[in-house]
Amino acid sequence: MNDAGRPIGLHQVTALEAGPTDFIELAAKAGCAEVSLFAHQPNPDSGFPLVTRDNLGAVAARLRDSGVRLANVDCLLLHPHAQPAEFQPALDIGGELGARGAVVLLFDDDEARVLDKLGALGTLGAAAGLNIAVELLAMTPAWNTLDSLAQLLSRVGLSNVVLGIDVLHLVRSGGTPQQLGEINPALYGYAQLCDGADLTPRTDYGAEAVGDRLAPGDGIFPLPEFLAALPPGLPLELEVPQPQDRPAAERVAHAVAGARGLLASV
Secondary structure, rough: OOOOOOOOEEEHHHHHHHHHHHHHHHHHHOOEEEEEEEEOOOOOOOOOOEEEOOOOHHHHHHHHHHHHEEEEEEEEEEEEOHHHHHHHHHHHHHHOOOOOOEEEEEEOOOHHHHHHHHHHHHHHHOOOOEEEEOOOOOOOOOOOHHHHHHHHHHHHHOOOOOEEHHHHHHHOOOOOHHHOOOOHHHHEEEEEEEEOOOOOOOOOHHHHHHHOOOOOOOOOOHHHHHHHHOOOOOEEOOOOOHHHOOOOOHHHHHHHHHHHHHHHHO
């Protein structure tokens, strides 16, 4: 099926040098329908551009004027000492801006504690009209494979606690597109596209994940198979951080063109 007209989102990490309002403008000019923005700093040294109470009005205005929607707010890092209540400001911002969800990264290996916190986050998210999307990461201490994370989220038992699947993390965790089709389709919240130069499973790929990915079509990831295995209509987003040796608009335009070419071929 030719799917070239399918809406594509753009994650803020693709152009971290742009603040939220400028990033929305970049996405709009590239023809993206959605953006995902940071509303919570995962750690004090992250330095990600944030949507806060101070710039919320400007971000809302830029979303409204551009016609770009907010897909997700990022990044709720669930480590052993994190408490769901500390993410309330980010969830409130997501809800007020009409986001679809909030992204959670699991950096804890205690099952009872994680299930309890995901349940609490699901309840908080539902009150804000948000999904709680837990993203698969190969580098996390537990639930770092597709099957194990899907099983964990199924045990949470809340329809708004869903799975975020990024092709980079799937590949680095040793997963395959074929495995995607074995997961309950209702569990998926979104999918993210990029490309890579190799298919080697590994856990030490942090630098690649946050700053050195390839645009779709520039590498060897099995992207057509990845798309074919996903539920029809699942929200798609580009997450393609690259070295900042070219202007952000050029990098974004190249990534979007690669995604459009990919969608036209499947």
